[in-house]
Amino acid sequence: MQFDKAKLAAYYKDAPDDISLDALDLSRIPAHVSLIMDGNGRWAKAQGLERTKGHRAGVTSLREAVTTAVRLGLDVLSVYAFSTENWRRSQKEVNFLMQLFAETLIKELPLFHQENVRLRFFGNLEALPKKTYMTFQRGLTETKDNTGMIFALAVNYGARAELTRAAALLAKQAQEGSIDPEAITPEDIEKNLYTAGLPDPDLLIRTSGEKRLSNYLLWQIAYSELYITPVLWPDFTRWDFLRALVAYQKRERRFGGAQS
Numbered sequence: 001m002q003f004d005k006a007k008l009a010a011y012y013k014d015a016p017d018d019i020s021l022d023a024l025d026l027s028r029i030p031a032h033v034s035l036i037m038d039g040n041g042r043w044a045k046a047q048g049l050e051r052t053k054g055h056r057a058g059v060t061s062l063r064e065a066v067t068t069a070v071r072l073g074l075d076v077l078s079v080y081a082f083s084t085e086n087w088r089r090s091q092k093e094v095n096f097l098m099q100l101f102a103e104t105l106i107k108e109l110p111l112f113h114q115e116n117v118r119l120r121f122f123g124n125l126e127a128l129p130k131k132t133y134m135t136f137q138r139g140l141t142e143t144k145d146n147t148g149m150i151f152a153l154a155v156n157y158g159a160r161a162e163l164t165r166a167a168a169l170l171a172k173q174a175q176e177g178s179i180d181p182e183a184i185t186p187e188d189i190e191k192n193l194y195t196a197g198l199p200d201p202d203l204l205i206r207t208s209g210e211k212r213l214s215n216y217l218l219w220q221i222a223y224s225e226l227y228i229t230p231v232l233w234p235d236f237t238r239w240d241f242l243r244a245l246v247a248y249q250k251r252e253r254r255f256g257g258a259q260s
Contacts, residue, residue: 004071029073031076036204036206037080054234055093063111066108076198076199080154082155098129105119106135106138118146118147118148120150128156157194162194190219223253
């Protein structure tokens with residue numbers, strides 16, 4: 001976890017009245033922050049726009065979130081971009097999102113290289129449209145040698161599907177004799193999740209005020225701190241990210257242990 005103090009101070013200049021960088025303990029930045037980006041449709045509706053306009057506006061917030069996470073020295077930033085349930089939306093909206101994913105990734109590759117960001121994905125990418133799938137594969141290839149923050153996008157992801165997949169992989173390994181089914185451990189399960197090798201999220205932020213997990217990282221967030229903000233995703237800024245981190249640092253994480 002590394003950050004440039006000068007760049008960070010410049011990035012967080014002109015603070016609003018209620019928050020500033022001084023409120024954050026830079027020695028206690030979480031390693032992994034995850035975002036449920038919610039509220040694009042409501043943002044668009046409030047402005048009399050089509051839902052697709054909300055999704056496009058949300059790209060700006062995502063770009064700022066990535067830059068913010070890099071400036072703060074996070075090891076991992078993960079975001080919930082498209083769930084296994086989102087296929088139920090109108091075909092027009094789904095097609096737009098798939099096109100937007102591909103278009104945005106290509107557009108943002110220079111930023112990822114500039115910030116030394118390495119891409120990763122959670123979910124069944126093979127079920128995506130060919131153009132989107134191939135674009136994602138290009139992103140993985142072109143950023144694989146970057147050594148900075150990991151930026152992980154959950155696309156066609158659902159926690160129940162992930163756990164079902166892990167169970168099937170473990171069953172196959174047991175059938176092949178490479179593991180003892182009577183001795184499977186939580187670590188064995190973790191090795192077969194999309195998030196294998198990554199730390200669990202320390203903090204999960206959900207925008208738009210909704211108080212649910214929406215089938216997201218159910219195994220991994222067992223002891224994550226949750227932060228719910230009423231801010232709709234297209235309005236989420238570096239200052240909202242900072243507010244979430246300050247709130248996180250005020251909590252005592254006990255992981256099920258007794259209070260000290």
